[in-house]
Amino acid sequence: MANSSTNGVEGDNETNFGFRRVPREEHAGLVSSVFESVADRYDIMNDLMSGGLHRLWKQALIDWINPQPEMRLVDVAGGTGDVTFRFLERLESATDNDDTTSRAIICDPNGAMLKVAQTRAIDKGYVHGIEFVEAPAEKLPLEDRSAAVCTISFGLRNVTDRAAGLEEMHRILDFGGHFFCLEFSPAVAPILAPLYDTYSNRILPWLGEHVAGDREAYEYLVESIRRFPEPDALTTEMQAAGFGNIQHRMMSGGIVAIHSGWRL
Numbered sequence: 001m002a003n004s005s006t007n008g009v010e011g012d013n014e015t016n017f018g019f020r021r022v023p024r025e026e027h028a029g030l031v032s033s034v035f036e037s038v039a040d041r042y043d044i045m046n047d048l049m050s051g052g053l054h055r056l057w058k059q060a061l062i063d064w065i066n067p068q069p070e071m072r073l074v075d076v077a078g079g080t081g082d083v084t085f086r087f088l089e090r091l092e093s094a095t096d097n098d099d100t101t102s103r104a105i106i107c108d109p110n111g112a113m114l115k116v117a118q119t120r121a122i123d124k125g126y127v128h129g130i131e132f133v134e135a136p137a138e139k140l141p142l143e144d145r146s147a148a149v150c151t152i153s154f155g156l157r158n159v160t161d162r163a164a165g166l167e168e169m170h171r172i173l174d175f176g177g178h179f180f181c182l183e184f185s186p187a188v189a190p191i192l193a194p195l196y197d198t199y200s201n202r203i204l205p206w207l208g209e210h211v212a213g214d215r216e217a218y219e220y221l222v223e224s225i226r227r228f229p230e231p232d233a234l235t236t237e238m239q240a241a242g243f244g245n246i247q248h249r250m251m252s253g254g255i256v257a258i259h260s261g262w263r264l
């Protein structure tokens with residue numbers, strides 16, 4: 001598995017876009033075009049492609065976060081807002097309090113994804129509860145130590161400069177702040193591997209083409225998962241960014257991992 005701390009960058013000028021080598025300065029634009037093209041169908045495709053499992057994985061993330069009153073969340077690569085909404089819903093049910101003002105910030109560099117998040121927020125009645133910030137993980141326009149919790153869910157594998165993204169997420173956390181990365185993992189249990197490979201190589205691209213109308217976007221998804229670091233390698237990258245007390249949990253036979261780390 002060819003990985004480095006900067007999303008597969010081995011020289012200064014090129015990086016991986018799925019299995020393709022592309023000029024480094026083109027990577028963010030290519031990723032952006034993927035999410036631009038799927039934004040409107042992103043939520044339904046998530047359910048379809050994961051058989052609804054993404055809901056359980058996100059629920060497990062929220063369980064681990066254990067939202068508490070006054071906790072301020074920054075959801076990096078927040079996309080259409082799934083993690084943020086679940087965080088706020090859990091907070092409300094735990095506290096009997098529907099005042100969610102400034103409790104959560106959804107950051108994402110893709111305006112189309114953020115627009116879906118905004119519509120969903122209005123539908124859910126979060127008119128004042130959430131801020132939307134259009135920015136990449138590598139350059140968060142947020143103050144130092146301004147969050148108690150920072151999440152990145154199914155986002156880190158898209159970040160062009162992973163080391164810079166991790167450093168930024170560490171920077172915005174307060175001392176004692178908690179970072180979580182929920183991501184597909186290449187460390188799938190051997191017993192599941194043949195089935196998983198068939199699903200990834202044949203069924204997912206087919207669904208991408210026939211349901212989402214974009215085969216390439218879903219080929220990119222498969223390829224970017226294979227390129228993502230194994231759990232121990234990601235732990236090393238998180239340590240390099242400054243996180244301490246790092247742990248990870250595998251779910252669904254290694255298809256997905258949640259990494260947790262602290263700003264000490």
Ligand SMILES: C[S@@+](CC[C@H](N)C(=O)[O-])C[C@H]1O[C@@H](n2cnc3c(N)ncnc32)[C@H](O)[C@@H]1O
Pocket residue numbers: 028031032035076077078079080081082083107108109110113135136137138152153154155158159160
């Ligand atoms: C698969 S979606 C995940 C959305 C949401 N977090 C979820 O779990 O459903 C990945 C998101 O990463 C975003 N993204 C792409 N490049 C990024 C970057 N450099 N920094 C932060 N987010 C990025 C995309 O715009 C997209 O919204």
